[in-house]
Amino acid sequence: MAYQLSAVVADSELLRDHTAELDHAVLGELRQDFALLPVTPQLVVELTGSLPDYAVDERSAEQPFGLVLSPPLVEVLDSWSRSGPMAYLEAEFGGGTGYQSAAVWLSGTLSWGPGFDNVLDAPREQWPINAALTRLGVEPGAWIDPFAELGLHLESNTEGWLAHGRRRLSADYWDELVEQWENQ
Template sequence: MSYELQALIGPAELVAVAAAEVPAARPRLLAQGLALIPATPEFLAAFRGGEGTPSAPGAPPAPAAPRAGGTEPFDWFPDGLERRLAAWSKAAPIACVEADYFGGTGTQRAAVWADGRLDLGPVTSGEFEPFPPEGSPISRVLRRLGAQVGEGGGARDEFDAVGLGAHRATASWVSGG
């Protein structure tokens, strides 16, 4: 069985602001006051201009600008999105998460922007690499966003506590299936 996710996660209020700025965003509520925006091709295409503001629909992509913030592990990550994350994070922390698993093995990457800059990460775990005592990359950034594993709630970690297991693919977050 596989699991793949590429998304932005932040406080629901901040995600609503981000979604209002990017018509292709399809925000979904998570538990604990968080929400996510699946990083669909349509959402990412809005940032291909590299200037940090969504591109006009149908506009040709501009050449990619050099990366400024150290997000090289995210090979799907358009430069314009990095600039918007920095801007949005002035209001509240916001994270970028990625997971890709098949048959119980895979990788995770996650980072948090806060106060206009990359604040945590990118934190990565490679295939067959055990998670450190502080948890998986995604659980670490969720903890930075305020997620908690509740007493008696049955969640193993922050990933489970906010409900990221509800769908097994990025596209499923959009379709609800």
């Protein structure tokens, strides 16, 4: 099964405050009072006034993201991070291969990353997305790692997260469905 993610993750109130007036912002509720903002081409245009640019080369440590983080987009992330830490997360997997990348902004500047990994043979806490989420303040819990703890596994692509947000679902909603199913 394929997995694709291109999103900003931060405290849900922080993201609500900064996206309330945006037409193309859809927030997906996660656990621990975090939210996910799927980064779509329409959102990039709304935030920056320009079409997004995408890398044509294979992802690497030198080019960790498929979405080119343009100076105007970085300015938005810098600005929003003055209200609290936020991360840009990107992942793509299919057929057993893929990558994940992440970067964290805090106090108006890039504070960590970008981290990139296309092997994922290090301990889970060192994987880029988990490392970024830990820096955001995600607490350990019952799930295997910060990625699963927040519920980032619940949708497999941007369209799924957009539907998740438009339906105002939470990660807990899916847990409740599983519990109901198991009890039947």
